[in-house]
Amino acid sequence: MARKAPLNDHALEIVARRFAVLAEPMRLRLIQALFDGEKNVTELVAATEGTQANISRHLQTLMAAHILARRKEGLQVFYRIADPTIPKLCELVCGSLEKSLTKQAGHLMEGR
């Protein structure tokens, strides 16, 4: 994108849609919860403290964006991160934020 020709309207919508999928705290929580390996829906509901209906919906959204992949095993469905660029994306954004918010950087990690 930097040095190449500008993207056309359709491509821009696709890129924007991708960012939009990542623009939801609950979905970021899900992604975070999956950084250390696959989990089933019940585990994800517990890890994110959301309702089952809402988590399921967000998982569909992340699937449609090809960010997650699913594996069925009996009654349970296990989700995992399918797109290797996702961790890099999050690192980039977090790094940028930490740099611009050095004063508040200490607050960014869970344990204060």
Next chain:
Amino acid sequence: MARKAPLNDHALEIVARRFAVLAEPMRLRLIQALFDGEKNVTELVAATEGTQANISRHLQTLMAAHILARRKEGLQVFYRIADPTIPKLCELVCGSLEKSLTKQAGHLMEGR
């Protein structure tokens, strides 16, 4: 984010907000238009084929997110990309899309 402790709620909202700012085709057009140097509002309106009011609003949004910076010169205001991670972010997303959409990859560039 990948290896570190999970982000707390406040941090997640900040990250999500950042993605949300990038989740708008018109704002991506503005960012693209600024890849090759600063432009004033009138030039950006022409480059993006948007209305002046709308472009101005999007520029405020990008400013508030510290993605752009502005420089006033008489009547005109020149905007430029202030966050160096933005081009990298776009490259990452575009690269990922091209890889997952190899069949449609040819359609991604402006000239079809």
Next chain:
DNA sequence: ATAGTATATGAGCACACACGGATATACTTG
């Protein structure tokens, strides 16, 4: 001061979507 140009902002509308509760589907076990 007046007129003219560049940019920003206020008001109102429309649409997308996150959320919760209830319900449906899929699968397992007895």
Next chain:
DNA sequence: CAAGTATATCCGTGTGTGCTCATATACTAT
């Protein structure tokens, strides 16, 4: 087949925000 569990989907509501039109602000020039 019935009962139970895990996951997905439907429906209604509320909120956020992108868009346009009109107007306001900031600056320049005559």
